[in-house]
Amino acid sequence: MESIQAIKQRFGIIGNDTGLNRALEKTIQVAPTDISVLVTGESGVGKENIPKIAHQLSHRKHAKYIAVNCGAIPEGTIDSELFGHEKGAFTGATNSRNGYFEVADGGTIFLDEVGELPLTTQVRLLRVLENGEFIKVGSSKVQKTNVRIVAATNLNMQKAIKNNKFREDLYYRLSTVEINIPPLRERQGDIHLLFRKFSSDFAQRYSMPSIKLDDDAVKSLLNYRWDGNIRQLKNIAEQLSVLEEDRAISNKTLLNYLPKSTDSSLPAIISGKGSNDFNSEREILYKVLFDMKGDLNDLKKLTMELMKSSNINDFKENNEHLIKKIYNSNSEKEASEDQIQVVPIERRVKNSQFDYAEAINVESLSIHDKELELIKKSLEKNKGRRKLAAKELGISERTLYRKIKQFNL
Secondary structure: OOOHHHHHHHHOOOOOOHHHHHHHHHHHHHOOOOOOEEEEOOOOOOOOHHHHHHHHOOOOOOOOEEEEEHHHOOOOOHHHHHHEEOOOOOOOOOOOEEOHHHHOOOOEEEEEOHHHOOHHHHHHHHHHHHHOEEEOEOOOOEEEOOOEEEEEEOOOHHHHHHOOOOOHHHHHHHOOEEEEOOOHHHOHHHHHHHHHHHHHHHHHHOOOOOOEEOHHHHHHHHHOOOOOHHHHHHHHHHHHHHHOOOOEEOHHHHHHHOOOOOOOOOOOOOOOOOOOOOOOHHHHHHHHHHHHHHHHHHHHHHHHHHHHOOOHHHHHHHOHHHHHHHHHHHHHHHOOOOOOOOOOOOOOOOOOOOOHHHHHOOOOHHHHHHHHHHHHHHHHHOOOOHHHHHHHHOOOHHHHHHHHHHHOO
């Protein structure tokens, strides 16, 4: 069995990250078997190296190795590409054709971006994995094939299964062994090493001196997110090699070539013109919790003021800004059925400026008594005229009627 270092030299793999070494170690262990392998990782991390290694270290190394980009083949022709078709099977099928599974019999097929396969094709692929059988498009004859399948995807497969985009049984068939390639940002010790290798390669290709980064530029290189991973790093190295006359690259020069990353490791509220766009559900939850905290603090303050106040008009005038703030905040929350209701006790009347009294009246016995006292005083002051009493209290007549009935006034 070849060592990890020998494999790196043989296949041109650069890096000493533990996550990368673990992936290569698993590949070396599984290569001599016929076990199906699923390679996962972000786009640009180098997933295509794993099936090549698995093929070359297996007993199939002298047979064919075919790499298929499932996302690049139109849905209407992918069955024909993979399994072949008979003459006249569809418009334009002037001749019969052998598919990849027939051509690669005895070898290895690498299905890149397997998560992009249509559901009908997934059913056909599952049959190949289970018993090695397939049927050409337009044929009724069952054929046999002996291929080793290595698949790769950058999708979240559990999410794809949940959304009915990928068959769960096929996923478990493909992922007998799952090998994950870590993103470049988690391989910080390998970033500058890779950059120097790319710079050297481009210097030889274009017959020019190799570029070098100053210390600050190296720091920026290491701290950058690299959403495009190794592919993006190689692209930046090539741009700098070709476009910059000065071979010494400063931090300022490097930053001109690095796109600004929009990702943040912390939850953040993105502001815009009335926009409530978020990067994730977690950020929505954080916003709701922060809003709830502010509303509860304001509600506590209003409750204390209400308990101390003997004049409802003075209370409303002194705390009008807080009343409006709570009303507006909760009105926004009620507009979405998916958001948490801060005060689910009673539904407020939208035209009311004093509707918080309905929302907090069951919080404690003292608040209950205070509300009863206010209603009694208002009715006495307005000589039993409910319309005037409701207006003074800042609630609707319907709400006042309900309160009168509730308190047996």
